[in-house]
Amino acid sequence: MKVRTRFAPSPTGHVHIGNMRAAIYNWLFARHNGGEFLLRVEDTDRERSTPEAIQTLLDAMEWLKLDADGEPLYQSTRMEAHLEAAELLLSKGLAYKEDKGGLGQGECVIFKMPGTDTSFEDGIKGTLSKAAENMQDFVIVRSNGTPVFHLANVLDDIEQSITHVIRGDDHIENTYRHMALYQALDADVPKFAHLPMIINAQGKPYSKRDGDAFVGDFRDKGFLGDALFNYLALLGWSPGDDREVMTRGEMVEAFDLSRCQSSPAQVDLRKLQWMNGEYMLKLPFVEFETTCFQAVEKAGIDVDADYARAVFGQVRERIKTVADIVPMVAYFFTEEFEYDAKAVRKKLQKDGVLEMLEKVKSIFKELDVFDEASSDKAIHDFIEISGLNFGAVMAPLRLAVSGIQSGPDLFPMLEILGRDRVVGRMERTITLFLS
């Protein structure tokens, strides 16, 4: 039988990374098995499931390249079918009506649990069971006539011929009820696999309070969809060897529910940062360049294309996320760059720095050719003759030409800036802080 999985989110306007991880596992499982991955939008809460909330969800899936097969099924369109099924259960004596609470607000439909112990083989957690006495009858249609999650969810899984339900372990209790519903409806019970939740450093469910928790946050902060996908795939699953940065094809090939861990997985944003850096480095250079051009343009920075290309190439290895680009390159494009005030006090406003910078400036001015090799040699010769140490020359020089203490290797950077900018910047620095 063809594997059919689904992602069945209830749109709220934000897509939590835990939900997205469930979507990723369903996608990987379907693709690994040559099956289908379907989308079902559980949009019955009309207040929260606004068109914008649904769009946010679709955008997040597109960004992560989670392509679904066929058209999405919108649960809200299925109300009639849900209510018909409730009628059927009533007519078979498998459900009954009751005025819950006796408030005279009408009757709800209640599903009658069969009164047997339930047990199933969870694809991740192994055998799970629950005794009959711990399972109560439950509402499937509210007194206002609307179907409850359990009924809608099960009926739509039947409608979509879902073979494997992979979802968070907060649904385990629901699954016992759902199994009884499948049986009452004479439908095949799908296989279930419950993913352990993702947690923060304190072992609590990972939430917005712990940092970025929604897919959109990562997108806004300049992460790459492929990197977040890879990171989330490994949050609770491993290919069984020490591979971490994997192509989608490699993940599809290696994915297996039996290699999903059954204990909670802890979010480590630094690891995601690292992984994103790896993906940035793997981007084809043109794509990286385009990303950089877009970032500077968005920041309103005017650039000369050839000069900008040289700059982008120089900082490439230091860029971990798209959001790093502008802060890391901005000073290349303006002679009015800001200075790190603390670094100025510590490294620049010191005895001897003025003389040193004046001397280096005149050495630079006299070089026949001003490039990486010649500036490198000139500085090393100067250090040798002056007896100053390397840091005492390099740190003030870097600050003088960039305003900050960190950045790409200094000599190639000087070549890119070119003699005029370098000398001009040194003069400006001297005027601002040393005279």
Ligand code: GLU
């Ligand atoms: N809409 C439910 C949720 O987002 C669906 C759960 C499921 O069956 O996957 O929690």
